[in-house]
Amino acid sequence: MTPEALSxxxxxxxxxxxxxxxxxxxxxxxxxVVERPRNREHGDWATNLALQxxxxxxxKPRDLAEHVAKALQTTAGVSKVDVAGPGFINIxxxxxxxxxxxxxxVDAGESYGRSDALSGEKLNLEFVSANPTGPVHLGSTRWAxxxxxxxxxxxxxxxxxxxxxxxxxxxxxxxxxxxxxxxxARGDQIPEDGYAGAxxxxxxxxxxxxxxxxxxxLPEAEAQExxxxxxxxxxxxxxxxxxxxxxxxxxxxxxENSLYESGAVDRAVERLKAGGxxxxxxxxxxxxxxxxxxxxxxxxxKSDGEAAYIAxxxxxxxxxxxxxxxxxxxxxGADHHGYVPRMMAMCAxxxxxxxxxxxxxxxxxxxxxxDGEPVRMSKRAGTVVTLEDLVDVVGVDAARYALxxxxxxxxxxxxxxxxxxxxxxxxxxxxxxxHARTRQVAVNAAxxxxxxxxxxxxxxxxxxxxxxxxxxxxxxxxxxHAADERSPHRVARYLEEVAGSYHRWYDNCRVTPLAGxxxxxxxxxxxxxxxxTSTVLRNGLGILxxxxxxRM
RNA sequence: GCCCCUAUAGCUCAGGGGAUAGAGCGUUGCCCUCCGAAGGCGAAAGCGCAGGUUCGAGUCCUGCUAGGGGCACCA
Numbered sequence: 269m270t271p272e273a274l275s276x277x278x279x280x281x282x283x284x285x286x287x288x289x290x291x292x293x294x295x296x297x298x299x300x301v302v303e304r305p306r307n308r309e310h311g312d313w314a315t316n317l318a319l320q321x322x323x324x325x326x327x328k329p330r331d332l333a334e335h336v337a338k339a340l341q342t343t344a345g346v347s348k349v350d351v352a353g354p355g356f357i358n359i360x361x362x363x364x365x366x367x368x369x370x371x372x373x374v375d376a377g378e379s380y381g382r383s384d385a386l387s388g389e390k391l392n393l394e395f396v397s398a399n400p401t402g403p404v405h406l407g408s409t410r411w412a413x414x415x416x417x418x419x420x421x422x423x424x425x426x427x428x429x430x431x432x433x434x435x436x437x438x439x440x441x442x443x444x445x446x447x448x449x450x451x452x453a454r455g456d457q458i459p460e461d462g463y464a465g466a467x468x469x470x471x472x473x474x475x476x477x478x479x480x481x482x483x484x485x486l487p488e489a490e491a492q493e494x495x496x497x498x499x500x501x502x503x504x505x506x507x508x509x510x511x512x513x514x515x516x517x518x519x520x521x522x523x524e525n526s527l528y529e530s531g532a533v534d535r536a537v538e539r540l541k542a543g544g545x546x547x548x549x550x551x552x553x554x555x556x557x558x559x560x561x562x563x564x565x566x567x568x569x570k571s572d573g574e575a576a577y578i579a580x581x582x583x584x585x586x587x588x589x590x591x592x593x594x595x596x597x598x599x600x601g602a603d604h605h606g607y608v609p610r611m612m613a614m615c616a617x618x619x620x621x622x623x624x625x626x627x628x629x630x631x632x633x634x635x636x637x638x639d640g641e642p643v644r645m646s647k648r649a650g651t652v653v654t655l656e657d658l659v660d661v662v663g664v665d666a667a668r669y670a671l672x673x674x675x676x677x678x679x680x681x682x683x684x685x686x687x688x689x690x691x692x693x694x695x696x697x698x699x700x701x702x703h704a705r706t707r708q709v710a711v712n713a714a715x716x717x718x719x720x721x722x723x724x725x726x727x728x729x730x731x732x733x734x735x736x737x738x739x740x741x742x743x744x745x746x747x748x749h750a751a752d753e754r755s756p757h758r759v760a761r762y763l764e765e766v767a768g769s770y771h772r773w774y775d776n777c778r779v780t781p782l783a784g785x786x787x788x789x790x791x792x793x794x795x796x797x798x799x800x801t802s803t804v805l806r807n808g809l810g811i812l813x814x815x816x817x818x819r820m
Numbered sequence: 821g822c823c824c825c826u827a828u829a830g831c832u833c834a835g836g837g838g839a840u841a842g843a844g845c846g847u848u849g850c851c852c853u854c855c856g857a858a859g860g861c862g863a864a865a866g867c868g869c870a871g872g873u874u875c876g877a878g879u880c881c882u883g884c885u886a887g888g889g890g891c892a893c894c895a
Contacts, residue, residue, distance in 0.1 A: 303836095303838090306840070306841090307840070310839070314838095316837090316838055316839095323875095329875075353838085356838075399895075440895065441895050550893080564891095566893095567893045576892090576893065576894090577894075577895050580895095601889090602824070602825065602889045602890075603889060605891095606823070606824080609823085630824070632824095632889075635888080673833080677826075679826070679889085681833095697858060698844070701858050704856075705856060705858095711855090713855070718855095749836070764834090765842090768843080772859095774855080774856095776860090778854090782854055783854050
């Protein structure tokens, strides 16, 4: 009996009580929270439904709890029901029932934890979208790890997810990038507002290598354009390849420039004009975002005729919608949070529903620290840490795990000194080690003739087995909750708990018999539990884009 | 001035209104004659402050304090 099954049984009981006129008419909850009580004396599972819903039926919590408890007594698989405290319902299952989940998990394999809750939803998830004026830095790397895991989580719930990267190859910053390249190619100083760093020299040289030397003798505008086109392409390739090394591949790399070349920007503006959301003032064209809650209106076409940045976003959003995405999710850094109200206003101006068709996740920044002291990331000071730097020092697994295990609402400190020491203080090793252990136990079991030829779940009755089984049973809900809350970090935290439960079990219950002893049913049964743990750890690590190693 | 995020153990962070607030690292005491000690068991150690809502608040609301980020016809 899984917590989901118990929850469903409880909902059915409430419906029955209503049919029997014990409960007043009224809306019933569609889901009831069934939790593992912290204190094992409180049974296998507990629910607070009486405390939650008693008031809406004009009952005292304990009275409602008694009614539910009485009905639950007769439910198959339930051995004991208690009402405790103000109205908690504590449930104990029949021996063996809790153990069945081990076999179910092994049978489900890769599909354990998946659901079809989001099937039919077509989601567009945009993240990273770092500008092609430099390598992917530490901050963006966080969104690469988080975004990719979130995509996997949403896919596990049946959603059709497109990972998208908005490639910002239009506008003034690209011009500065091009001027910087050109200057370095000529051996000149970087312009005042330009980009510095060794990578600029590298790319400038690459551009030169790939073309005729006469490039430098072209008229200024043509030379700059040549460096812009070639430099952006090289930068783009580098970003793409470092993300690929990081295990993050996008389905769509969308070039901002294409929106201008295709006329999509003009069409978006026309549509907003037709909707009566645009006005002219001071020679510029404005979008009246204040109609939809923004604190001031926004310029779309500047008085010099150039498009403001938001113009591209208008067209880009419409383009996503026209590609059939019900929901467009953006992951943006905290330095862009001020951008949210105007994006939401834009969404509303197009007649869409902000928060539904357009969803923006704001993630806090990554701070660089050395020995506890903050380090300012500065390209000029050479203290920019890139995705590749991070991976070079700690590897993909540790990097992804460290960046994904915290809530995006918290800023994250990355300590350089710690990373340089290559210490194993990253919890990813704790989880990976647990998985490696399950595999080695399986290897040893096989060599000693322990096989999964029989399964007697009632033998999984040690305290550490009950704990582990309950933990494994939570995986589907953890995934579903992580999807609902857009919180990949919950999966990481959950895996750490699974690993802990497994290590404790390993310490108490042997899968292989002691030397000279016979292989018994209990060993064969435990092998199922070992395999189930392996499955959950493997599936969970897969969600995080981290390898589940056979050995370490 | 306005907006967003944060404040939980020595450090980095979890914690879905519920029962005795957790993990990793660090400190410290124990446990390898048999499936991996990258492990387990134990100890010390914590919800910024003040109100409020609630049967019940680390969690929700208000105010305060502190830290981070943002408030362009930049992108």
